[in-house]
Amino acid sequence: MKVRACVVREKGKMAIEEVNLDKPRASEVLVKLVAAGVCHTDAAGLNQVIPVTLPAIFGHEGVGIVEEVGVGVEGLAVGDRVIMSYPSCGTCEHCVNGHPWACDNLNRLFFDGSFKDGSKRFSLPDGTPVSSFFGQGSFSEYVVVDARNAVKVDVKSDEDLAKLCSLGCGVQTGAGAVLNSLEPKQFHTIAVFGAGGVGMAAIMAAKIAGCSKIIAVDVVPSRLEMALELGATHVVNGKEVNAVEAIKEITNGGAHYSVESSGVPALALQALGCLRREGKCVLVSVTGDAEVPIPLEPYLMNPSVTLIGVTEGASNPQVFIPRLVQYFNEGRLPVDKLIKLYKFEEIEKAHEDSHNGVTIKPILVF
Numbered sequence: 001m002k003v004r005a006c007v008v009r010e011k012g013k014m015a016i017e018e019v020n021l022d023k024p025r026a027s028e029v030l031v032k033l034v035a036a037g038v039c040h041t042d043a044a045g046l047n048q049v050i051p052v053t054l055p056a057i058f059g060h061e062g063v064g065i066v067e068e069v070g071v072g073v074e075g076l077a078v079g080d081r082v083i084m085s086y087p088s089c090g091t092c093e094h095c096v097n098g099h100p101w102a103c104d105n106l107n108r109l110f111f112d113g114s115f116k117d118g119s120k121r122f123s124l125p126d127g128t129p130v131s132s133f134f135g136q137g138s139f140s141e142y143v144v145v146d147a148r149n150a151v152k153v154d155v156k157s158d159e160d161l162a163k164l165c166s167l168g169c170g171v172q173t174g175a176g177a178v179l180n181s182l183e184p185k186q187f188h189t190i191a192v193f194g195a196g197g198v199g200m201a202a203i204m205a206a207k208i209a210g211c212s213k214i215i216a217v218d219v220v221p222s223r224l225e226m227a228l229e230l231g232a233t234h235v236v237n238g239k240e241v242n243a244v245e246a247i248k249e250i251t252n253g254g255a256h257y258s259v260e261s262s263g264v265p266a267l268a269l270q271a272l273g274c275l276r277r278e279g280k281c282v283l284v285s286v287t288g289d290a291e292v293p294i295p296l297e298p299y300l301m302n303p304s305v306t307l308i309g310v311t312e313g314a315s316n317p318q319v320f321i322p323r324l325v326q327y328f329n330e331g332r333l334p335v336d337k338l339i340k341l342y343k344f345e346e347i348e349k350a351h352e353d354s355h356n357g358v359t360i361k362p363i364l365v366f
Contacts, residue, residue, distance in 0.1 A: 005140035009055045011048045020123045024070035034158045036138040037061030037165035038350045038362040056131035061165045062138025073147045082150040085168040085317035087135030101312040151321045163336040174201030176313015177282045186210035191255040194262030195223040197361045202259045207231030247274040265292045282308040
């Protein structure tokens, strides 16, 4: 079938054009997009900070309605509303053990744009294969995805579904870093570096977990104000004060946990340095091939802290996304406060506003 999609043929250049989309094969579904979130990871791929195989269709926080199911699909039917998440092979050791975020085939499925069988579903009019970013390519009117990364959700309307785009990646990453990876004890303290979409999700999750002091670190005053609204108990402007010293003072010696979600490599050291002994730090941001020298003695060994790198918040989408939807329905995960809606044709403006910090979570509506 022919569909409209935002195609990237060369680094940094987007254009909405008509492409071909194959029918779903075994274990796959065809989804009509309702909306798609714009994430900084899309920009990293667009600008080849992450080396994605071009031409490509980006977008990896799509939500929509199932229109066709392939052979062997169970649990999904035509008409189901779904949140789409990241792909995984389902057969490697990590997937079989319920850890799809550590899939052995992650890099190929995320960034090469091919499916489990090595082929692609989009193509240009001349037949050139087009990559589906994160197995989605959700900057398109329709997509084909593997049923493993389409999660059926119970929402009342398409409008409500659009609000939940970021659950497929950004919110899953931030909230999962806290609830799945750090698993904080009640009344413990946490510092979150970066109050973007991922960081805000970590803040909301820390509140859900019962952390007593939740410290948001950013340099944009409006984001720090929003962080307080969403659950932060304290905020630190990294431009105005020494963030590590401020956190240690607030927590009487250092935070029990920290999350680095800003994507600024140097902040990884601050996220480690603000911890108390036996603290835990999780890195979730995309920094390409950036390197951060970490002196082992003052940062890791002597204080006996743990540094964790994790993808997608150590989340199994089929389990964790319904849990996040429940938190949203209960009013405990108000992700709708972070969003601004854009028409699909305004995709370049949405990317610009995301990059400039004007909008925390732009949502493209089809």
